[in-house]
Amino acid sequence: MRIGELSRRTGTPTRLLRYYEEQGLLTPGRLPNGYRDYGEHLVDRVQQIRGLLDVGLPTRVIKDVLPCLDTPCTITISDASEELVELLRRERDRMDARIACLARNRDAIDAYLAQVTASRGAV
DNA sequence: CTTCTGACA
């Protein structure tokens, strides 16, 4: 499929699809007319990439983890340099920190909302 | 009409 269809099917701007390729995350083939040619399996791959990106992993790391990614949303255990393992462990810890921060902010909002609700009810 | 590369208020 060409970039337009992949974009629609993944909800990813073509601009980003080309960017991911530039970063070595995708390597689509080329049609005789020069257009990029994406295989079906790349639909899932893009999902993987976006998911990892959303969690905060830089494209640099994703490029190394990519060969370990499986179709759905799982990460298959395969090779993995000690360096990559350590990097991922640090990323995991950063995720924990973000989760804790989000939880605090959520609780703060809950408290605020409770106040607003109470005052409105009183009046 | 769709995609391509390169550039930047």
Add this chain to the structure above:
DNA sequence: TGTCAGTA
């Protein structure tokens, strides 16, 4: 990341 340009 968005977007505009000038092509093929």
